Amino acid sequence: MIHLTILLIFAAFLFSAGVYGVLARRNAVLVLMSIELMLNAVNVNLVAFAQYLKDLTGQIFALFVIAVAAGEVGIGLAIVILIYRNRETIDVDKIDLLKW
């Protein structure tokens, strides 16, 4: 049995890594992957609390998050492919047409 605190610290690290990735990475695919990291950090939290509270709700919720994340990444990658076809780049700094 791993202690709850260790799990929370691990999840927090994972989440922060994800935030860094989203904010700092230029490659759109890596940004998407970083979002996955953040989602999974949340999943870890959910499962950890489920085990701690002896309540299955958290685990079920985590399953839902995984399913939705799969869908999200599918759409996200499709968008990235389309952007690449149109502009031959997936550098998020250069995809900035939607502005004044």
Add this chain to the structure above:
Amino acid sequence: MIAYSWLIPALPAVAFFVIFLLGSRLPGRGAPVGIVAVAASLGMSIVVLGQIAAGHGPFESSIQWLQVGGLRLEFGEYIDGLTAVFFVVVCLISLCSQVYSLGYMKGDRRFSSYYAFLSLFTASMLNLVIADNLFQLLVGWELVGICSYLLIGHWWEEKENSDAAIKAFVVTKTGDVPFLFGIFVLTLAAGGVANIPQISNMAASGQLGTGLLTVAALLLFGGAIGKSAQFPLQVWLPDAMAGPTPVSALIHAATMVCAGVYLVGRMYMVFAPSGHALAFVGTIGAITMLIAATMALVQDDIKRVLAYSTVSQLAYMIASLGLGPAGYTPAFFHLFTHAFFKALLFYGAGSVIHAVHTNNMSEMGGLGKRMRTTYWTFAVGTAALIGIPPLAGFWSKDDIIATAFNTHHYAIWIVALITAFLTAVYMTRAFLMTFRGEYRGEGHPHESPAVMLAPMVFLAGLAIVAGFLGAPFIHGAFHYWVAFPGGETERFNWALTILTVAVGLTGIGVGWVLYRDYREVDPLKRLGGLWTLWTRKYFMDDIYNEGIRHPIQYPIAGATASFDRTVIDGAVNGVGLSTRRLSGVLRYIQSGNVQRYAVFLFAGVAILAFVITRL
């Protein structure tokens, strides 16, 4: 059948929408639709009038339209003899005008919209007539106003025509303001009831005080003064001649101007108890009939002669209503007969104008030889208007003059006799100048097509026989159709009738002597000052222009316009400008960079989390 009377206004209304939406794509460019609709309405109107004549009492039904606070607005129908007579007159004249327009308006570029508005005009007037409450009546009233605006300005490319349309609209609107307040006064006094039969009952049973009724009646009469072109608002009607002639016939004979007389008749229970209101109505009628007849004497435009004659004849009706209950039936009898011969006269004038392409009688003359049918029908109309027995106008005009004498309104009686004399003079003048002598214009005028002559011949027949409906010694049916309680009176007096006819014949004689041979200089110019007064329309247009329009147009309208430009526009533009300045600063945040947005997002979440945990 009576219960389905609402179909009578509904059919032309449907025709309006069909013609308006489909327009030129319809066969005949939409004209047959309007004609068929109004013919069906006419058939139903005659059946309804027959049922009224057979003794079916007033019929009433209504549905709720909307409820505003304590005021319940209804949409309903109230059918009595007056309504039924108006149905027949409006539908008949509208049908004649639409048939006549087939020839008169042939090839006009806005032919379809012209027919659409004719249908709407008819539907509006029928709605005004059928209304069982004041608000529905007001809807019809305003629709009639806007339709006449549209039709008078049919040829709006010429500034004169669109000016005439605006003048008609604005002047009648001036009368509508007191009318609207009259409706408010009556409805409030009756406790939120706008239903006309209920208000009439309250007025008759004395639930509403005489003072209140006087005020309400005078306010309502303001609307009638505007719509029926009575003094001092008669200035719009002669200018309304700018419209196509069939429209003039429709306006003068059946719709627009008759609405004012109808209003007084419909609300007569409000007028009748108030002696002051009746005296005012009678006075206005007497003034108007005299000044309009004098102005008709000096016109050169044939349609303007007829226009002033309409004003004068409407004033007969108004004056008759001012005589008290006894004058109620004669007023509407005159309206009934007047509709036929006045429409006939306008069609005749239209036929002449169609042939010679001018309105000026000084450029006509000698047309009797070239346009036989027009000549004879116009002669019938003229004789009917002058009141030669046994034509229609004789019975009705004699009825009014005799009633004025019998009810001891001697002043009105004398004015009516003088006006009858003047009527004979100016109609003889117009007739002789147009049809007799030598042709003074250019080109070779021809008789109009059969589609225009048919309504004229038909109406000439009616102008001969319609009077017998109300002839006193054969107990004419008209007085059973349209009657007002307490209005029964002695109606025929040989001495008076002979006097009236003699006055008319004298007028014809004077007209004949003066205008038998055409002269370059009108013989009446010898009157000097009076001639100037009459040709300048008693200076009323000048008074309105200098006294009302200019003070409003330059100082007041100028000040309002500059207020509008500086303050109102300034505020609106200021809001727009400051928004643009602010957004000019803020737009730099909108970089298009997703990650920068994400930074703001996370920063926001962090701040929120910080604040929430601290609280």
